[in-house]
Amino acid sequence: MSSEIPTLRWGIIATGLISSWFVQDLALVRKDAKANHVIQSIGSSSVDKARAFVSKHLPGKQPTVYGSYEEVYRDPEVDIVYIGTPHAFHKQNCLDAIHAGKHVLCEKPFALNADEAKEVFAAAKAKGNVFVMEGVWTRFFPLTRTLHDLLHRDKIIGDVQRVFCDFGMKMDVAALPADSRLKNPALGAGSLLDIGIYSLTWGLLALDPLRQAVKPTIAATQNIEYGIDTASSILLQYPGKQGILTSTMAAKTPTSFARIEGSEGYIVVDGFVASVPASFTVHSSKLGGTETGPDGLQVKKYEFERPGRGFYWEADAVARDIAAGNTEDAIMPWEETVRVLEILDQVRKQGGARFPQDK
Numbered sequence: 001m002s003s004e005i006p007t008l009r010w011g012i013i014a015t016g017l018i019s020s021w022f023v024q025d026l027a028l029v030r031k032d033a034k035a036n037h038v039i040q041s042i043g044s045s046s047v048d049k050a051r052a053f054v055s056k057h058l059p060g061k062q063p064t065v066y067g068s069y070e071e072v073y074r075d076p077e078v079d080i081v082y083i084g085t086p087h088a089f090h091k092q093n094c095l096d097a098i099h100a101g102k103h104v105l106c107e108k109p110f111a112l113n114a115d116e117a118k119e120v121f122a123a124a125k126a127k128g129n130v131f132v133m134e135g136v137w138t139r140f141f142p143l144t145r146t147l148h149d150l151l152h153r154d155k156i157i158g159d160v161q162r163v164f165c166d167f168g169m170k171m172d173v174a175a176l177p178a179d180s181r182l183k184n185p186a187l188g189a190g191s192l193l194d195i196g197i198y199s200l201t202w203g204l205l206a207l208d209p210l211r212q213a214v215k216p217t218i219a220a221t222q223n224i225e226y227g228i229d230t231a232s233s234i235l236l237q238y239p240g241k242q243g244i245l246t247s248t249m250a251a252k253t254p255t256s257f258a259r260i261e262g263s264e265g266y267i268v269v270d271g272f273v274a275s276v277p278a279s280f281t282v283h284s285s286k287l288g289g290t291e292t293g294p295d296g297l298q299v300k301k302y303e304f305e306r307p308g309r310g311f312y313w314e315a316d317a318v319a320r321d322i323a324a325g326n327t328e329d330a331i332m333p334w335e336e337t338v339r340v341l342e343i344l345d346q347v348r349k350q351g352g353a354r355f356p357q358d359k
């Protein structure tokens with residue numbers, strides 16, 4: 001790769017909440033940017049929606065606007081398609097973009113189940129030379145990378161033994177319209193794929209980040225209401241270590257936390273706003289500092305700045321991968337997307353949440 005930072009031209013499909021967050025972040029001026037991001041075109045179910053999206057979220061910019069997704073796939077000025085549609089459309093959107101020869105960054109969850117994800121990756125492999133990644137943005141945060149290194153490179157709390165993680169949102173499912181992406185099973189609704197995926201992500205990052213351990217034993221239970229899981233609890237059992245990973249759409253107030261326990265201490269990840277933590281605190285006999293907590297362990301808090309929301313970290317990684325000729329990213333490779341979806345499939349099998357698209 002040359003010393004110049006790469007430029008990537010994005011075609012955005014769908015003009016909902018996440019697409020607005022994504023483009024706002026990519027439009028930020030950053031002094032430490034690792035790539036230039038150009039919002040080249042916007043595709044929506046209606047050209048008026050696309051125009052309104054641009055004037056609201058990209059003032060002063062003039063991307064090409066389309067009243068369909070197909071025109072984005074066909075746009076020769078677009079290098080990569082960002083997919084911000086509801087879960088149930090991800091597979092077909094990915095296949096269509098790949099078929100047109102575009103790189104793809106697809107929002108989480110990558111697909112409804114592991115079979116769908118494998119179908120997309122097979123298509124990408126057959127096409128050759130297209131980069132595809134699931135946008136699990138929190139994996140790319142400096143906070144997450146630092147936590148990963150402290151846990152696994154420095155073994156700052158010794159051997160990881162247990163992980164607790166909860167993500168609770170107040171979504172008032174009863175009041176949502178039947179066609180909401182958060183309520184309609186045909187759109188992939190439910191707590192598990194929408195927010196439980198984050199709890200599972202923290203669990204896997206702590207317990208088995210490199211997919212080296214044997215596959216875990218899974219025990220799971222789900223509240224099924226309105227035909228979807230409104231709450232899910234997962235127990236992941238690895239030899240000598242376990243994760244307790246939960247999600248609910250019925251929290252009284254939004255709650256999120258993660259606590260990772262090891263043989264020499266523990267780490268509390270906190271300051272969450274929805275899926276995003278602000279800091280973590282290490283309590284350990286291995287810190288080498290002087291400040292100690294009531295439990296006699298040394299204590300160190302790690303805090304992180306996050307201008308905007310933080311989508312540019314995953315976008316920069318994607319741009320650098322593409323410039324380097326990679327078809328997968330090392331932090332979120334295809335195998336990891338499949339591992340996560342296989343666990344989610346197993347949880348739904350035990351818990352009872354079904355999508356019409358499941359075989």
Ligand SMILES: NC(=O)C1=CN([C@@H]2O[C@H](COP(=O)(O)OP(=O)(O)OC[C@H]3O[C@@H](n4cnc5c(N)ncnc54)[C@H](OP(=O)(O)O)[C@@H]3O)[C@@H](O)[C@H]2O)C=CC1
Pocket residue numbers: 013014015016017018019043044045046049050084085086087089107108109135137179181193194275
């Ligand atoms: N990384 C993160 O923090 C977050 C990720 N997400 C993920 O982003 C994706 C989209 O979520 P979000 O932006 O909240 O969803 P929204 O409901 O806000 O937007 C979805 C958009 O998809 C398009 N769409 C196409 N078909 C349908 C349909 N049948 N019903 C509804 N919308 C449709 C519409 O855009 P148009 O009419 O322009 O085509 C719509 O605006 C999901 O995969 C979700 O999990 C969501 C929130 C946060």
Ligand SMILES: O=C1OC[C@@H](O)[C@H](O)[C@H]1O
Pocket residue numbers: 169194195274275
């Ligand atoms: O990814 C997400 O994180 C935040 C939630 O509000 C949202 O529903 C979900 O898709």
